[in-house]
Amino acid sequence: GAVVSQHPSWVICKSGTSVKIECRSLDFQATTMFWYRQFPKQSLMLMATSNEGSKATYEQGVEKDKFLINHASLTLSTLTVTSAHPEDSSFYICSASLLRGFSPLHFGNGTRLTVT
Amino acid sequence: ELKVEQNPLFLSMQEGKNYTIYCNYSTTSDRLYWYRQDPGKSLESLFVLLSNGAVKQEGRLMASLDTKARLSTLHITAAVHDLSATYFCAVDMNTNAGKSTFGDGTTLTVKP
Numbered sequence: 001g002a003v004v005s006q007h008p009s010w011v012i013c014k015s016g017t018s019v020k021i022e023c024r025s026l027d028f029q030a031t032t033m034f035w036y037r038q039f040p041k042q043s044l045m046l047m048a049t050s051n052e053g054s055k056a057t058y059e060q061g062v063e064k065d066k067f068l069i070n071h072a073s074l075t076l077s078t079l080t081v082t083s084a085h086p087e088d089s090s091f092y093i094c095s096a097s098l099l100r101g102f103s104p105l106h107f108g109n110g111t112r113l114t115v116t
Numbered sequence: 117e118l119k120v121e122q123n124p125l126f127l128s129m130q131e132g133k134n135y136t137i138y139c140n141y142s143t144t145s146d147r148l149y150w151y152r153q154d155p156g157k158s159l160e161s162l163f164v165l166l167s168n169g170a171v172k173q174e175g176r177l178m179a180s181l182d183t184k185a186r187l188s189t190l191h192i193t194a195a196v197h198d199l200s201a202t203y204f205c206a207v208d209m210n211t212n213a214g215k216s217t218f219g220d221g222t223t224l225t226v227k228p
Contacts, residue, residue: 042221043204046216105161
């Protein structure tokens with residue numbers, strides 16, 4: 001149980017275009033999902049907390065107009081990287097928790113974004 | 117601000133040897149997690165530690181939590197090559213459960 005599906009697994013796009021990444025909880029409802037970014041050989045950096053039915057909460061230094069998060073249902077959150085640039089190239093990972101604070105995060109498989 | 121520090125960051129060990137990875141955190145919390153990440157892959161949950169003195173074991177890995185010392189350890193017994201991966205500890209603040217802060221990770225390489 002507790003499967004989180006993330007799509008696509010990898011994407012290559014040109015500078016200036018937008019990319020949408022989907023994160024779905026397949027067998028449970030997730031009122032809260034988290035979006036992380038990971039650079040090579042580094043730790044995970046929390047970008048934002050996605051809340052179903054309300055606005056996402058962004059971490060300091062993360063541009064909310066550039067990284068648009070929508071959590072329209074209890075099983076789907078999306079991250080859209082708008083007007084992507086090469087410096088946005090990274091590994092993006094979503095996660096969700098079954099019981100807030102009392103169970104581990106279940107991670108999607110991640111999306112490797114390369115902006116050319 | 118919650119800070120989570122792991123050490124060592126890199127660990128190379130021979131098969132069959134034992135070693136411990138340490139995770140220190142800066143503020144009160146009683147929720148600590150250990151994850152494993154293989155190269156190019158996402159994270160997989162290993163252990164959930166929810167109380168002082170908690171000890172969990174799975175195969176050659178054993179994790180413990182000392183909330184008074186704000187310290188968790190991940191002990192590796194008789195390492196095998198398949199354990200080569202990056203291990204992260206993560207901590208939730210009591211006031212913001214579910215929002216984990218991750219350590220920098222320990223990259224373990226087990227050599228034959």
